[in-house]
Amino acid sequence: MSYLLNSLNRQLSLLSSKVLISNANLIREIETVKVRPLLKFYSVTQQPVSEKMTTEKTLPKLFKFVDQNVESYKNLLKEAVAIPSISCDAKHREDCNRMVFWMRDKLKEVGAATELRDVGYQTIDGKEIKLPPVLVGTLGNDTKKNTICVYGHLDVQPALKSDGWDSEPFDLQERDGKLYGRGSTDDKGPVLGWLHAINAYKEIGEELPVNLKFVFECMEESGSEGLDELLMNKLKPEGFFDTVDYVCISDNYWLGTTKPCITYGLRGISYYFLEIECAKMDLHSGVFGGTVHEAMSDLIYLMNTLVAKDGKILITDIYKSVAPLTDNESKLYDSIDFDTEAYRKSIEAYELLHKGVKEQILMHRWRYPSLSLHGIEGAAFQPGAKTVIPGKVIGKFSIRLVPDQEPDEVEKLVFDYVHKKWAERESPNKMRIWAQSGRAWTENPDHPHYQAAARATKLIYQTDPDMSREGGSIPVTITLQEASGKNVLLLPMGAGDDMAHSQNEKLNVRNYIEGIKLFAAYLYEVGKLAK
Amino acid sequence: MSYLLNSLNRQLSLLSSKVLISNANLIREIETVKVRPLLKFYSVTQQPVSEKMTTEKTLPKLFKFVDQNVESYKNLLKEAVAIPSISCDAKHREDCNRMVFWMRDKLKEVGAATELRDVGYQTIDGKEIKLPPVLVGTLGNDTKKNTICVYGHLDVQPALKSDGWDSEPFDLQERDGKLYGRGSTDDKGPVLGWLHAINAYKEIGEELPVNLKFVFECMEESGSEGLDELLMNKLKPEGFFDTVDYVCISDNYWLGTTKPCITYGLRGISYYFLEIECAKMDLHSGVFGGTVHEAMSDLIYLMNTLVAKDGKILITDIYKSVAPLTDNESKLYDSIDFDTEAYRKSIEAYELLHKGVKEQILMHRWRYPSLSLHGIEGAAFQPGAKTVIPGKVIGKFSIRLVPDQEPDEVEKLVFDYVHKKWAERESPNKMRIWAQSGRAWTENPDHPHYQAAARATKLIYQTDPDMSREGGSIPVTITLQEASGKNVLLLPMGAGDDMAHSQNEKLNVRNYIEGIKLFAAYLYEVGKLAK
Structure with a gap:
């Protein structure tokens, strides 16, 4: 999620060119990182495709594969975190480009067709600075399958150890079951989650249950400059969204630290x-x-x-x-798992507004x-x-x-x-x-897409997810809703105390690994939805 | 004059260590600039000392010499301005040191005994950064002569052309009789004014009418760190001020743009x-x-x-x-030359407070x-x-x-x-x-020291100076008053529109050149005061 608002850049280009970029540098010639084949990260060798698995066996087998590859997943996240793709600082533009190329290569390795889409320039202090390309991908075109468009971002907020981190922010470190590093939860962990889920299907010799489309940008933390234009005025007219049935974004967090949620609204x-x-x-x-x-x-x-x-x-x-608050909506808040005292303590606030009453706190956030x-x-x-x-x-x-x-x-x-x-x-x-x-965004949480995601979540976490909203804004959500005309769902991987944008940003190992399984299960469940 | 307050650091060391230093760097090894002999800057060769001049002829002769050396004075100011001695930025600490060494060499050339006094360290972001030394000097020790202690500062505020300067701030440029450059009026021009006045006496073969003591620091724009301690706990006990009869500071400006003033009060x-x-x-x-x-x-x-x-x-x-405002003080404001409309226009304010009434504006400044x-x-x-x-x-x-x-x-x-x-x-x-x-500072403007300065001013500008106060604060004024126990006077060189600290800081060529003469005449007049 972004501290910055993208808003409708097409209408409101005012000031969009100087969003928090403090040091304008011309981008040096882009250098790609050496590509390491993804397969080397997985310890289990490929299953013979000849062994036909029933769908009922697919997920248990896939989960087992995921559990056997925890170290590989951590290593790949470490590699991604090590690229300081800070989009608000033009001095790191080259790193943003490297990050996009790195991810492009990873997508290719799992079989996706990829494209780097040029989205032009931004103006900083009167200088034209090239924006990082947007990574667009397609995997599968089976007309009998549903197609999901997945969005994520590859850029991060700035971070310095001297800001108060306990370890170097761009060197992923594990402590007490938590992976500390800038971008671990926002949004490199979730983006890699999709990659691992897809790869797991491939590795266990199973077909992907859906077709996938990818939109991975590297300017989300800086107003997603150029993205709306690309989505609405290029990809949409070109037919990129014509086959899309569902849109899924994993760029937010659980409400608390223990119970999963699916998010159907943003302010x-x-x-x-x-x-x-x-x-x-x-x-x-x-x-x-x-x-x-x-x-x-x-x-x-x-x-x-x-x-x-x-x-x-x-x-x-x-x-x-x-x-107006209806009785029905009012009742929804009762069952939601949210500890306001833990919320208060997590930020060391002296007191919360609304006397800290759970329902009031949730309603004033959502x-x-x-x-x-x-x-x-x-x-x-x-x-x-x-x-x-x-x-x-x-x-x-x-x-x-x-x-x-x-x-x-x-x-x-x-x-x-x-x-x-x-x-x-x-x-x-x-x-x-x-x-x-x-504007604010809400979806209907009773939509079959949400039910599919809820089934997947319950399979992983053995509990029904809360249907939640968020106080923040992810403007691309509305753009993707408009561009595709389809149901959009936010499927968080990280926990509510992950401290995105702050010091000591982290992703729990559990959320990362179970999140990979969740994504795989979600693909599976959406695959079963009527076409 | 400083935007920053030095205050009584001895009592109030709180926060003094982090005054506006944004980029803490360790100071690299200090490198002095190549010293160019001062004499080369003056086109008139030394008068034979054998020709005994009467005192009545001294000043006209000296003024003539000054008028013949305008280009040399401009060149030396250009050289001083070219050293970006920005005290609030630790990255420029080496430049501050260079600036102090440069001035030390210039003082030596006119015959002063100099000392660089260590004033220790400042703490920035937990790092200890060496402060620039304070340049202390003595010229003459004739017990029959009065002794003046002159204070000035060698550091400047930050400046970038991109802030809105019409020319490079550290490259002194003359346009329309004005010398534009950071530090031109605050305070390198006045400091060089003393040097040129002393040199002029020397060049025309006349003895200096007074003994001089110098205190030139390079941290004035950043709270004068270490200076109070040096003045009160080192120089004073060592007897530096024992022979001082008067203190003179040239680090402020005329009230307006045409009439000179002498300043006897600061808020x-x-x-x-x-x-x-x-x-x-x-x-x-x-x-x-x-x-x-x-x-x-x-x-x-x-x-x-x-x-x-x-x-x-x-x-x-x-x-x-x-x-309380007495009738006597109230009358003082009537005669003061101050154009409130020009004052308003100079900052392009929409309206002034107090309906722009002159007396009210002056009283609310002073x-x-x-x-x-x-x-x-x-x-x-x-x-x-x-x-x-x-x-x-x-x-x-x-x-x-x-x-x-x-x-x-x-x-x-x-x-x-x-x-x-x-x-x-x-x-x-x-x-x-x-x-x-x-605290605020005021002196008695009827003191013989002020009368001497007024006579000198009238000699140069053919008008009685306004006895003015200033709205700003120069905390070292009080320290010097305390350390010496003597009358302190502020003798401005620059005009009220010089825009110290702002974009396009300048010093009028007229103020610079007549200011050199003013300083020489001031030394002459103080020399005549009873010992």
């Missing part, structure tokens, strides 16, 4: 840039303090009008379009909007005692959108409210506000 | 760090938004309680200890406290749409102190007020506030 996001200008340059607070209307005090005033201390959003009418104040661009941010009066500052805040909030409507409410508060301020300074938004 | 500063913590790490706003008490909204709430939109400080009783909100550490500050919920944020604000505000008393008022507002907030989060402060 959207409406991200605001609130700019105040008081002077054409930064000013010395000794020289100018006491004589100018400071932009910072205007901005702090406006930012203070947005959200109450109990988390209630103060924007007029913001809750009006939120879908089905109610939330407003967060992220920071201020243009003001002092360094350690130490900088005494600047910033000439221009941009406050950043965002609202997580839920059904039935429409981004356009929410943006208008926010703009109207901020302009009203600004008029009340009677400041001579200049104010400007703009937004980038993407 | 102090009380800088606050207001920390709120809601979680042990940064959180994903999608996952946690709506469930945690966000530190940012608490901080924004508190920062919004500090200052009203008309600039009035809202801290209870903060104005109580401000020295004699009333002001509160500025500088920024937030720990929050998103980058361009783009980062959707973080910061776990811990530190708001930065400061109050410029005036007579008779005592830092301890002001800090207590602020702490009490913030704690009161925090209690009203009823947040479960953790709040902490701490401060770094230095």
